[in-house]
Amino acid sequence: MESIIQQYAAYNLWANQKLAYFYNSCENLYFFKAIDNSFPTVKDTFVHIYGAELIWLNRLQETQIDKFPKFENNKEAVLTALVNQSKAFSAYIQSLSENQLKAIFHYQDAQGEQHENKVNDAIFHCMNHSTYHRGQLLTLSKQLKLKGAPSTDLIGYLRDKKMEFYK
Numbered sequence: 001m002e003s004i005i006q007q008y009a010a011y012n013l014w015a016n017q018k019l020a021y022f023y024n025s026c027e028n029l030y031f032f033k034a035i036d037n038s039f040p041t042v043k044d045t046f047v048h049i050y051g052a053e054l055i056w057l058n059r060l061q062e063t064q065i066d067k068f069p070k071f072e073n074n075k076e077a078v079l080t081a082l083v084n085q086s087k088a089f090s091a092y093i094q095s096l097s098e099n100q101l102k103a104i105f106h107y108q109d110a111q112g113e114q115h116e117n118k119v120n121d122a123i124f125h126c127m128n129h130s131t132y133h134r135g136q137l138l139t140l141s142k143q144l145k146l147k148g149a150p151s152t153d154l155i156g157y158l159r160d161k162k163m164e165f166y167k
Helices: 004-024 028-030 043-059 076-094 098-102 117-141 156-166
Strands: 104-108 114-118
Touching: 004 043, 004 076, 004 117, 004 156, 028 043, 028 076, 043 076, 043 104, 043 117, 076 156, 098 117, 104 117, 114 117
Parallel strands: none
Antiparallel strands: 104 114
């Protein structure tokens, strides 16, 4: 049976895919336009979400990040990287047993400080972080007067998932 944290990771992938699809259909101008927000552009917000998911997955897998990609002004590369990273994260989480999800792991933060957390708590933190920034991206779509932004609410994912069950 799928745990809540595994369901949340699947939801995170679904929501990132919806938002990536939406912004990919928008003119490049809006993706790279300077804005007053936590990050200078929509692109930079997507890169931040991608980077956080990359870092946390590598921490959980006890691997090093070889090189952080430079996306330059390539909207498709940024959005594809985020979706692929979310797929990898979700697949990894789906592969974990209940005991593995409850296990304690040790890692080093960006400042070099050592920490320990339960695996599922770190996953929840990362998925919640992505949700926060997706909210910013949806707000930005309104500020940029973009039409057709998708809802990325959890209940929408749960409804979609329920409908798939009946297909």
